[in-house]
Amino acid sequence: MSRSLRLALAIVEVTSIPLLILTILYVLSGYQMLYPYIRLIPASRAIHTDPLLRVIFVVLVYLHSLAGLIIIIERRLRLKMLRTVLEYIAILGLSLFLALCLALDIVFR
Numbered sequence: 001m002s003r004s005l006r007l008a009l010a011i012v013e014v015t016s017i018p019l020l021i022l023t024i025l026y027v028l029s030g031y032q033m034l035y036p037y038i039r040l041i042p043a044s045r046a047i048h049t050d051p052l053l054r055v056i057f058v059v060l061v062y063l064h065s066l067a068g069l070i071i072i073i074e075r076r077l078r079l080k081m082l083r084t085v086l087e088y089i090a091i092l093g094l095s096l097f098l099a100l101c102l103a104l105d106i107v108f109r
Contacts, residue, residue, distance in 0.1 A: 005074045011067035019060045022053065051105055058101040066094050 029044035041047060069090040077083045 002074065005071060008067040008070040008074070011063055012071065015060050015064040015067070019057075019064055022057045022060065025053075026057070051109070055102065055105060058098060062094055062098045066090060069094075 025041070025047060028040050029048040032038050032040050032044035033048060047053065070087055073083050073086050073090070077086065
């Protein structure tokens with residue numbers, strides 16, 4: 001197994017549990033905001049709109065998605081040139097997503 005593939009797998013493993021916890025937290029707090037008579041989490045609006053949690057979530061999604069795509073590309077494609085091109089496209093696309101999310105958070109504070 002190549003070094004980059006090993007690193008990508010480690011990133012996916014490290015980010016999976018925190019990402020799952022934050023996703024559950026966001027879904028539960030979102031439902032509680034939609035249906036106020038459900039009391040699952042205290043201060044759901046504060047949790048759901050917290051900028052620090054949002055940035056942490058976006059960074060975790062970025063790392064997890066990028067590492068997962070690199071694993072898929074490395075394992076499924078045989079042509080080195082095609083692998084390299086698709087990895088750069090994945091890096092560029094996800095980096096643009098990260099930049100957009102962070103820029104929106106900075107601009108609309």
